[in-house]
Amino acid sequence: MNPEFDLTQGPLAPTREPLAYGVLAAVCLAALMLPLTFVGVAVATPAIGRELGGSPLALSWTTNAFMLTFGSVLMAAGTLADEFGRKRLFSLGVALFGLTSLALVFVPSLLWLNLLRGVQGLAGAAALAGGSAALAQAFDGPGRTRAFSLLGTTFGVGLAFGPILAGVLVEHAGWRGIFLSGALIGGLSLGFGVPRMLESTDPEARGVDWPGTLSFTLALVLLTWGILQAPQSGWSSPWVVLLLLGALLALWLFIVVERRAARPMLDLSLFRYARFVGVQVLPIATCYCYVVLLILLPIRFIGVEGYSAIDAGMLMIALSAPMLVVPFAAGWLHRWFSAGNLSSLGLVVAAGGLFWLSRVGPGQAPIERVWPLLVIGLGSGLPWGLMDGLSVSVVPKERAGMASGIFSTTRVAGEGIALALVVALLAGLVQHALGTVAGPAESVMLAARQLAGGDLAASVASLPALQPQALQQAYAEAFSQLLQVLMIITLLAAAVVRVALHEPRHPGPRSTDQRNSKNS
Incomplete structure (x- = not known):
């Protein structure tokens, strides 16, 4: 292969610079999708709950399903990019992200939304891993530093303006408009940037560590599930204890697998x-x-x-x-x-x-x-x-x-x-703030979870003896205590x-x- 066009070789040749900037454009566009859908769904959660219903636990998975699948396969995605091609995995990830975003526009229920959000997390991991690897191959030296700085800036732009853009979309097009914007950005990345990318692989790629990937994913899923389930069932409930013990067992298995692997993940x-x-x-x-x-x-x-x-x-x-x-x-x-x-x-x-x-x-x-x-x-x-x-x-x-x-x-x-931990803690603090309320303990617990999930109307229905202002005051007191806990964690x-x-x-x-x- 001509080194001038071999992305696995050294510095960029002048004739390849337009192609390198095409890669940069594609990856930055794809990177814009991730923070937009991350913070956008948070802005849209109350609207999603009003239209599709669902318990506070089910609504929390609109964010957690994405983060779980994204985080658990990111290292494996990097290995796949090296083995099967950075451009190939990036293109597949962006295409799948765009398609799932489009499908999310038409979801009929919260269950389908959460399932598709999990698929979207897999696609996001593939896009980020493949795109980052392709970017590292397309640039070298100071150019690589500047390229990754611009990539970081793109994430910053998505985080900075994602909430207001999501707010405008929710107000004028409904919460489904957030996912439609993700599909459009993905289409731009595929149509504009991907054709300018060159394929590259690592001839010494070691293959995916599937035992490590599966045990790590299982540990994350069980841990997050247990933490989210705790406010509803109680930390001492057999179901929550079983989930948390399962997470510890899966983590132990992951450590054992990685210690014995010839080339661990x-x-x-x-x-x-x-x-x-x-x-x-x-x-x-x-x-x-x-x-x-x-x-x-x-x-x-x-x-x-x-x-x-x-x-x-x-x-x-x-x-x-x-x-x-x-x-x-x-x-x-x-x-x-x-x-x-x-x-x-x-x-x-x-x-x-x-x-x-x-x-x-x-x-x-x-x-x-x-x-x-x-x-x-x-x-x-x-x-x-x-x-x-x-x-x-x-x-x-x-x-x-x-x-x-x-x-x-x-x-x-x-x-x-x-x-997951912070949401569970907030629900517990709200329940403590409502502890003196006259009413069934189950109703107080349900109202606390609903308030922690941002559903004031539902919590009023659960505790009709209380005025909305009293519930808002209890929530504010709990949120203030939560912020002080976060302050202590940050100082440590x-x-x-x-x-x-x-x-x-x-x-x-x-x-x-x-x-x-x-x-x-």
């Missing part, structure tokens, strides 16, 4: 590096101080406080807009300050914003929420802008690929688990990151080569 020896462990804490920390709010706040604003979808989307911009700027600033500041210091500082700032937001009571003007949301977004943006690069710089270079896959899986799987993560990613102070700007040589 997850090299457990990487966790001997303290800095590698510290990097894994970063996406987990941002889950609790930032990502869960992308889901919970629209549900609160729309379902409990009665904001319109557009007004809720406008408020959410205060939280997500800093992601357009702060990650770039973090990369610039890293020339003078260590990643550990910057990341821990950002988490402390985010924790301060969480505490500030917890002090804003119901009925206050929207502007009172804007400032703490901005602080949370600003603080979260510092580790967000550094952790992708850190994920591959804190291990030996020959293990960078696996480290990146582990980091991506930790991020996505951690988001699903964090969301900041301390771990500060210790694990500690570096000696550098007197001046550091070059990339200096940083890499130190971290390798």
Whole structure:
């Protein structure tokens, strides 16, 4: 093969640059689909519940089904991309994502919606893994860094403007319009970018570690299911205990399989590096101080406080807009300050914003929420802008690929688990706030789950003796307590990151080569 057209070879030849930018356009368009459907579904959840019905547990799967399948197969998808072709897997993932988005426009029930959301998560993992691998092959050196920076910016744009776009679509086209927009973006990516991509494979690809993939997926599904089921059945119920024990058994099986595999999907020896462990804490920390709010706040604003979808989307911009700027600033500041210091500082700032937001009571003007949301977004943006690069710089270079896959899986799987835990905790806190209400315990428990899911009307029907204002006050009290718990988790993560990613102070700007040589 002519090296000029071989994506597995070195730097880009000048005649291949238009093709490389075509790859970049295709991958960025595809990347725009993911945050839009992620945050968009959160904005649409109250409308979905009104039209399709369903219990709070069933409605929570509209988000969790996507995150579970996405996170559990991401590492396997990367291996498939290397073995069967990056372009091929990317094209398949985008096409399947677009088709499932189109099918979601016509779903007749919540069950079908949740099943298709699971398929959409599989498609998203294939698109991201194949697209990232293709992008890494299409660019080299500084060009690769800029390409992946633009990819990260695309995610930021989706997170920043996804809520308001989703709000406009819900108000004027209904919640199904969100999925239609995903299908249209997928079609643009396939039609414009994919024809400009060249195929590439890894001749030394090792094949998919199916035992590891299946045991890891089973552990994630059982753990998330058990956490979500707990508010409904109780943490001590036999069903919940069985699910959680099954998750532990599946996790043990996964560890045994990976230790014995000749070429494991997850090299457990990487966790001997303290800095590698510290990097894994970063996406987990941002889950609790930032990502869960992308889901919970629209549900609160729309379902409990009665904001319109557009007004809720406008408020959410205060939280997500800093992601357009702060990650770039973090990369610039890293020339003078260590990643550990910057990341821990950002988490402390985010924790301060969480505490500030917890002090804003119901009925206050929207502007009172804007400032703490901005602080949370600003603080979260510092580790967000550094952790992708850190994920591959804190291990030996020959293990960078696996480290990146582990980091991506930790991020996505951690988001699903964090969301399930936080929703379960919120339901428990709401139930505690309603504990003195006269009425059957089962009715109080049901009303708490309905409130936590953003269905104020249903909770009023479950507890007709209470006025809506009383239920809103109980929810606000519980949400304030939840924010303070998230603040504590974020502060603990900041301390771990500060210790694990500690570096000696550098007197001046550091070059990339200096940083890499130190971290390798």
